Amino acid sequence: MSDSLGQLFTQQPPVLFRVAQLVGITGSAFVFGQNAFLSYGACPTIMEAPAPLAARQWVKMYNSAHIVGPITAIASGLSAAYVAYNQAPESLAFKLNVAAAVLLPSIVPFTYAFIVPTNKKLFAKADSLAATSLDNKAAEAGVAKEETVHALIDKWATLNFARALIVGAAALLAAWAAADKREVVGFREIALDVGANRLGN
Template sequence: MATSGYIFNERPPIGLLVAQAVGITASTFLFGQNAAISYMFVPAVLQAPAPLAVRQWKKVFDIGYANGPVLALISGAAFAFVAYKQDPSSLPFRFNVAAAVLVPSTVPFTFAFMVPTNTKLDEKLDSFAGTALTDKEAEAGVAKEETTHALLDKWATLNLARAGIIGVASILGVWAAVDKREAVSSSFKLASGANRMG
């Protein structure tokens, strides 16, 4: 409907709004979770002896493993649904398609780049089964790049890259949601003083 040079769209269907909210919420949660693990958790864990550090990492890893892939797929599906309902020539459509691809792409990213490090850390955990958690000499003689701390640092870097992928998708999803340039005409102007009401 057009009124006084302005174009107003009808309110989107509730299903579309719910899908948009799910996609944005799931992706931003995943971004925050992954970024916090790499930025705050791992640096703190690196202060602990290797047997304790790897056990702490495993606890956080298991929590992320339980919800990360599911949330990535749900978020991707939600963004894809929103894109399906949009004009293919619009910017929000393109942003939602990109978000729909990026968030779930973290699953193959994990398998391609992170699983080898995950496996090494799991092996470290097993090797420390009978070692005291406070044993600072548990890895005496181990090559520096193969120590628990080096592996945790590598894992955190890869995890931060994964968070970056999700962060970009989240930004695109939010941008698509708030892109309302079609709601006002190009003749819209801000006036000052007594003329501000037109």
């Protein structure tokens, strides 16, 4: 391998570039893990409780998680966009990071289009059952099955897991871009001192 090629494959990108990579990957992986746990860990546990208690527990879970997820996803998307901006458009890493940068903030419109209506119903349920005994198992007698607290929580968990998959796909794309050994070839500030470049042209 020539000195120029050796320098190409050993030269480290700037610190800010690497920090952005780290934020993009770890941030999106965190949001994926958080949402996957809420859907497959927290919600099934909440659904074991009677409707009045389940509604209250869902609201508490929602309030503890609904701000961190979107903010982290958007920050990760911006980080992926910054990384892509500093890579050559023809490189695989650029394409992967652009895809990640598009997917991550897309959970915001996805949430408003598909999840918010269910959120509103669950908040309304929590309000309507606020004065009901928490262990009242017959609190929703006569309510249509698909409109019960448990059915709504189950629907929310399914939609939330779909949202998690979007973020998980973005995390995989960002990690793939960072792990690709050819990524450094596409970095804008690295140039080979061969051919015309070697002559300073």
